[in-house]
Amino acid sequence: MAELAVRSAPVLTNEEVAPGLFKMVLKGTYSGKPAQFYMLRAWGLDPLLARPMSVFDRSEEWIAFLYRIRGRGTELLSQLHSGDRILLLGPLGNGWERRPGRVALIGGGSGVASLLHTAKVFGDVDLYLGFRNKPFLIDEFKQVAERLVVASETGEGGQRGLVSNIFDPSGYDACYACGPQAMLASLSRACKKAKVPLFVSLEERMACGIGACLGCAVRTTRGICRVCRDGPVFHAREVIWDG
Amino acid sequence: MKARGIVTIANVWGETEAAYAKGVKRLSDSAVDAIELNLSCPNVPGEMVGQRAESARRVVRAARKVCEKPLWVKLPPDAGLEVAQAVEEEGADAVCAVNTFRAMAIDIETGKPVFERVSAGLSGPAIRPIALRIVYELASVLKIPLIGIGGITTWQDAVAFIMAGATAVQVGTANFIDPTRAIDIVQGLGRFMEEQKITNWKEVRGCAH
Numbered sequence: 001m002a003e004l005a006v007r008s009a010p011v012l013t014n015e016e017v018a019p020g021l022f023k024m025v026l027k028g029t030y031s032g033k034p035a036q037f038y039m040l041r042a043w044g045l046d047p048l049l050a051r052p053m054s055v056f057d058r059s060e061e062w063i064a065f066l067y068r069i070r071g072r073g074t075e076l077l078s079q080l081h082s083g084d085r086i087l088l089l090g091p092l093g094n095g096w097e098r099r100p101g102r103v104a105l106i107g108g109g110s111g112v113a114s115l116l117h118t119a120k121v122f123g124d125v126d127l128y129l130g131f132r133n134k135p136f137l138i139d140e141f142k143q144v145a146e147r148l149v150v151a152s153e154t155g156e157g158g159q160r161g162l163v164s165n166i167f168d169p170s171g172y173d174a175c176y177a178c179g180p181q182a183m184l185a186s187l188s189r190a191c192k193k194a195k196v197p198l199f200v201s202l203e204e205r206m207a208c209g210i211g212a213c214l215g216c217a218v219r220t221t222r223g224i225c226r227v228c229r230d231g232p233v234f235h236a237r238e239v240i241w242d243g
Numbered sequence: 244m245k246a247r248g249i250v251t252i253a254n255v256w257g258e259t260e261a262a263y264a265k266g267v268k269r270l271s272d273s274a275v276d277a278i279e280l281n282l283s284c285p286n287v288p289g290e291m292v293g294q295r296a297e298s299a300r301r302v303v304r305a306a307r308k309v310c311e312k313p314l315w316v317k318l319p320p321d322a323g324l325e326v327a328q329a330v331e332e333e334g335a336d337a338v339c340a341v342n343t344f345r346a347m348a349i350d351i352e353t354g355k356p357v358f359e360r361v362s363a364g365l366s367g368p369a370i371r372p373i374a375l376r377i378v379y380e381l382a383s384v385l386k387i388p389l390i391g392i393g394g395i396t397t398w399q400d401a402v403a404f405i406m407a408g409a410t411a412v413q414v415g416t417a418n419f420i421d422p423t424r425a426i427d428i429v430q431g432l433g434r435f436m437e438e439q440k441i442t443n444w445k446e447v448r449g450c451a452h
């Protein structure tokens with residue numbers, strides 16, 4: 001069970017790439033399929049639990065995470081400097097696989113974090129990114145997409161509006177999405193109508209990340225599933241959306 | 244798990260006395276090494292069986308009748324000494340204390356409870372000093388072995404529970420922080436034994452009394 005061993009990695013860089021948004025690069029060889037995640041911890045027992053983060057990017061020599069400051073855990077992560085050490089457990093969860101044909105990736109908010117790595121591994125994808133205000137890391141995303149469509153709620157740096165309203169699934173063979181629940185639910189409806197398969201990467205609060213605590217349970221058509229172990233990737237039609 | 248030599252203890256919970264008995268019977272006929280009756284499932288609404296001596300007594304009696312394996316009984320933190328004594332009288336082989344504390348959180352943005360069922364079980368280091376006190380108190384009234392539980396995260400925590408009177412300890416939440424934490428605890432206990440020249444934990448068990 002090598003995957004269940006916590007490893008300690010040195011921080012190479014940890015920079016604020018947009019207000020409140022940090023990109024942290026750790027030294028070492030770490031595996032991880034697109035949409036898989038790691039549990040990160042840079043503290044002792046307070047806060048108690050590690051925090052789940054998707055793989056943003058990686059190479060043979062390093063792994064990168066992109067995270068937004070939300071509360072204490074992410075605040076502490078943002079204070080790490082080059083040379084500090086961080087504990088990580090992973091890669092965890094099931095990644096997603098590229099289907100043949102025309103593929104679209106849709107991301108909203110910090111949900112865009114898992115799409116850079118996905119786009120790199122999948123190759124030949126159209127990328128649709130939604131932001132609340134000013135878009136970030138657009139140059140990096142441009143390099144990995146055939147076509148990049150940027151939307152923001154304020155209209156800054158892209159089309160004005162929600163990416164889920166701008167995106168049209170027709171013509172695609174498969175779609176992959178990560179972002180807020182409301183965005184995923186709305187994409188799910190659109191893809192169902194267009195008869196295009198949609199895979200979503202869900203986020204739930206997680207305590208263990210390895211399927212032991214049942215803290216991340218969601219309702220699906222296959223019964224109650226653990227996002228960490230049975231997901232985080234689900235076929236959108238399996239998910240029972242709230243409301 | 245059996246094939247790998249792993250001791251397996253099954254935890255069972257039921258909605259009625261009959262359901263408990265049915266579950267225990269099935270487990271007793273299975274390959275598990277021991278059965279832990281969960282009298283305190285905090286994640287279900289309604290009263291917990293383990294809170295009152297009479298209901299605890301009935302459930303343990305029903306389970307004991309059909310159980311040929313060691314029968315352990317896990318208690319909620321607010322069970323009280325009478326419940327533990329009733330459980331012992333009904334033939335339990337060990338008492339496990341304590342389960343999680345019912346607790347809640349409120350989302351101050353929505354002004355509503357965070358959890359669907361309002362309360363949920365609080366575990367981890369936050370409950371450890373209270374759990375230790377309860378184990379200490381139970382140890383002074385029980386004759387059967389006591390298994391200490393509640394926020395044990397380090398080997399030092401485990402030693403404290405043994406000194407309070409526990410024969411064994413369980414580690415729950417700490418596994419969620421680090422799946423190999425239990426191994427660290429076992430290794431730490433071994434080092435402590437060597438340093439303190441302890442040959443059997445009996446020598447320190449309950450020494451705090």
Ligand SMILES: Cc1cc2nc3c(=O)[nH]c(=O)nc-3n(C[C@H](O)[C@H](O)[C@H](O)COP(=O)(O)OP(=O)(O)OC[C@H]3O[C@@H](n4cnc5c(N)ncnc54)[C@H](O)[C@@H]3O)c2cc1C
Pocket residue numbers: 037051052053054055065066067068069070071072073074075110113114202203204205206232
């Ligand atoms: C599989 C997975 C992958 C993730 N990947 C990323 C990523 O790549 N980049 C990133 O910025 N974030 C990601 N998240 C969300 C991230 O884990 C949380 O934002 C983080 O745990 C918050 O920790 P905190 O201590 O800063 O905040 P807390 O103090 O714990 O909470 C602060 C706020 O964040 C919210 N929150 C807490 N946990 C989550 C969660 N799991 N999902 C959504 N909101 C949460 C709380 O409701 C609260 O409003 C991911 C979550 C999951 C489950």
Ligand code: FES
Pocket residue numbers: 205206207208209210211212213214215216217226227228229
């Ligand atoms: S986070 Fe513990 S089961 Fe998913």
